[in-house]
């Protein structure tokens with residue numbers, strides 16, 4: 058992605074993870090979209106200037122767990138929806154994420170080469186998108202959305218978001234094919250989940266051999282495997298067999314934390330999805346069996362983050378919002394901030410997420426990094442709500458181009 062002209066952000070108080078805000082300085086982003094200087098003395102002739110006086114400049118945020126094709130909360134509705142509708146709806150969801158300040162997303166069940174091509178061709182403006190393609194699930198696992206009353210159902214019920222595969226050889230072939238069609242990384246369902254109808258949350262899924270087939274193939278490509286897992290047994294099964302990122306992890310215990318650390322893996326909490334499903338279950342037609350499962354993981358999620366931190370786990374950040382509750386993405390930053398504080402949540406959503414998605418070219422405002430920035434009104438370290446208050450103005454810069462300069466959601470107008 059190249060910018061039309063160099064961009065200078067003046068009076069920029071930069072907040073990189075783990076550091077206090079800098080004194081006001083000038084950031085330069087070259088016409089290649091890369092940051093060339095963060096202490097510029099001269100502004101190149103013809104550069105566009107954005108004045109950040111009185112504001113905070115953060116690296117563009119990263120959401121490591123998103124589902125751009127999750128047009129509904131009901132898995133089979135997504136799988137049976139017309140693909141044209143799903144694709145168009147995803148452009149709306151991608152645009153929403155960008156306006157909120159997310160300049161990189163990792164889709165961990167969905168995305169495909171067509172969407173990636175449309176973004177590359179500039180058909181619409183999108184955050185940078187990494188995608189796994191459909192998440193791989195065992196029969197009757199978290200990616201199996203089939204109604205159990207239809208035992209003759211010949212359709213695996215999977216199109217956009219999940220695919221059912223059993224056996225190590227079949228997993229290996231599927232992973233190879235996903236990379237063939239442009240996947241950035243691979244997603245496995247390694248325990249039961251909330252949105253699927255028939256799999257108990259506590260039961261691990263896949264065998265060590267099946268998981269190792271996937272991680273071997275992914276590692277060989279310089280990529281990684283993300284695994285959906287709630288209970289300790291599933292978390293250990295995942296990381297001991299080469300999984301890099303544990304998604305959710307709500308029911309983690311100290312032993313599972315130690316296994317994550319010992320295997321150099323990461324935890325990606327997704328607190329907001331349980332919170333929003335609990336509050337808005339009726340509105341989004343959350344099936345009753347999912348509502349019961351959601352209660353199982355809701356309260357535990359916050360304790361899981363604290364326990365992981367106490368055990369030295371590297372903690373990222375994800376939203377995991379399906380259907381209309383997708384609009385609550387920023388509330389996920391608030392929830393993690395309530396447990397960890399503003400410095401930590403910025404770290405999780407920038408530098409740690411960049412590391413866990415294997416993209417060291419982002420997550421920090423520094424020379425040589427991508428020119429992706431989020432500019433917030435005021436001092437976010439003193440007033441953390443600026444990060445998630447979607448009625449406050451925010452400027453989003455992607456590859457040196459201003460792509461949004463307005464509140465993420467305009468305040469309701471008074472008639």
Ligand SMILES: [Zn+2]
Nearest residue numbers: 122124165377
């Ligand atoms: Zn998810």
